[in-house]
Amino acid sequence: MNQLPAIDRLKDLVIQRTGHHYYADKDKLLYERARERMHARGITTLDDYVGDLERLGSQEWRALEDAITVGETYFFRYPDHFAALRNDVLPRLIEARRDVHSLRIWSIGCSNGAEPYSVAILVRELLGDQFEDWRVSITGGDISDKALSAARGARYNAWALRTMGPEDRAKYFDRDGAHWVLKREFRSMVRFERQNILALLSTMPPLEWTAFDLILCRNVLIYFSPQQAVETTSALTRCLAPDGVLFLGHAEATLAVEPALWQSGPSRLPTEFVQALYPPVTPQPWTYTPPVLPPMPHSSYAVSPTQEAGPASVDESMAALQQLADAGEYEQAERLCAKLIAHDPTSARLHYYDAILRQVSDDVVGAEAALRRALYLDRNFVVAHHRLGMLLLASGRVNDARRELLVASRLAQAASAAEPLPEAQGVSAADLYQVLRDQLNAIGEAA
Structure with missing residues (x-):
């Protein structure tokens, strides 16, 4: 008999069949998706559903694959x-x-x-x-x-x-x-x-x-x-x-x-x-200048700071925001993020998630501004430097990208090697440092 918890069995099956490692650290979201199918099938426990899934094969798998697929997209995206x-x-x-x-x-x-x-x-x-x-x-x-x-x-x-x-x-x-x-x-x-x-x-x-x-x-x-x-x-x-x-x-x-x-x-x-x-091979001098806090771009979801800001605790707020984004509910996530920022405008984490949501919606200018706000509030925010560097690189601004990636590399190198970095989805400082070294080498810069 398989002694693994039902959620771990389900996760292993999903990853093995679909390759969706996306769900490796998203037990709650995967359970919510599976619960839709449990309700449709009249099954009350996850353990029974996983056993049923193993027995029934392709027919139920197709229904579950429909449920776990994130399908938000639109014409001429990016x-x-x-x-x-x-x-x-x-x-x-x-x-x-x-x-x-x-x-x-x-x-x-x-x-x-x-x-x-x-x-x-x-x-x-x-x-x-x-x-x-x-x-x-x-x-x-x-x-x-x-x-x-x-x-x-x-x-x-x-x-x-x-x-x-x-x-x-x-x-x-x-x-x-x-x-x-x-x-x-x-x-x-x-x-x-x-x-x-x-x-x-x-x-x-x-x-x-x-x-x-x-x-x-x-x-x-x-x-x-x-x-x-x-x-x-x-x-x-x-x-x-x-x-x-x-x-x-x-x-x-x-x-x-x-x-x-x-x-x-x-x-x-x-x-x-x-x-x-393939940027110019001549290395550019490296300096770090704290970014200037840019003005907040207009958002159609902006609300008054006195309005309700969603869940009471920071952890609950971030969990709700991440769950909406993970589920592809980007409009709702944007609305919630705007409320949370209005309530707590000095949270670097919130501006970082605002940047991710803007990037998903192809608002590259807004994403860059949100990342710079996050870094103004926390200049040691390693993954924000990394994301900004990759955003700039994708926009062809190689020198600016190189500078941000170098900052991220040096911060990652100075951090505790085995500890997961904040907002890095479990990635350790050592792992990100290795990624940054390879990325910097790819654009002709030593980390």
Whole structure:
């Protein structure tokens, strides 16, 4: 008989089947997700549910995978990525394929379809009148049947279209009450299928996962263990055509303990990342200047300090905020964070979480300002220096990024090696220092 607690058994099963190490330290969130299925099945204890899950196999697994998948996304998420696709990556691929008139594109972890449909819009716009002469195959894959059903329906609320103006909405969508339905000419370009990306690491990966001209893998590897992320990235490069492009997200770049996560050859990364990875080799003088506290950007969720600030204790407040963010409930998390900051404007932790939420919503300027506020309040906030450095690096500001990463490195080196760093999700000072050394080496700087 298995003597492990039920939550640990469930966690082991989830990680083994899906690769979602994301839940390794999120027992409460995983239990909440499992409880939805327990209620649906009329099961009262987690132990009974885990045993049932082990017996029933794929049918119940699919339902649980739907429940545990974080699926918040929207059209043209991360404008800098789509600017690179529109202005560099796709034009270069189209030019290289003019003889064969064919493009094969794979969107991994496509969720509700916003990413592959965004790419479809770009491709059709770039090809223009020549589109009918081309064979364009775009595949969207996800482990969640619920997400794939939503993707095939191509029906969205205004929140999913928040990066698009009225003219673009009218151009690409048909209005249906409070919702927007993607026009047929774009829907017909994308095919959706259920995929478990861990199949790449099996001895017999699917034969059809090959010869792609462009693979998008954004905000997917962050759920894997570092080792699996490295192995998956390496496997994805083998799924490309000889001059294909593997497009990773900003979040994946922060996992780059292993250089394979940063590059698989200069031609396989968007220009912005190549520029960030190959800065001038002449080292710049290093100085540390305390950041100036910037003004608080306007927030539509801002409230009066006298209004209710949510849970009473700091720990309860932070737990509530993290739980909302972990569940993908970003709008609610932003509202709560604004309330908490209004109640306690000198909390560096709150400004740090404000930065994360702004980064998720593509508010890069706001995220930078929030991180600088956090560092003004606590200049020894190691992970805030690290996150700011990675944000600046992704924006192409290599010298500024180098300075922040050096500060983080020196603070991590001075901290107690084995102790987890504040707000680092259990990462120790020694582990982060090693990550920072490798990241600094990747941009030509000794830690």
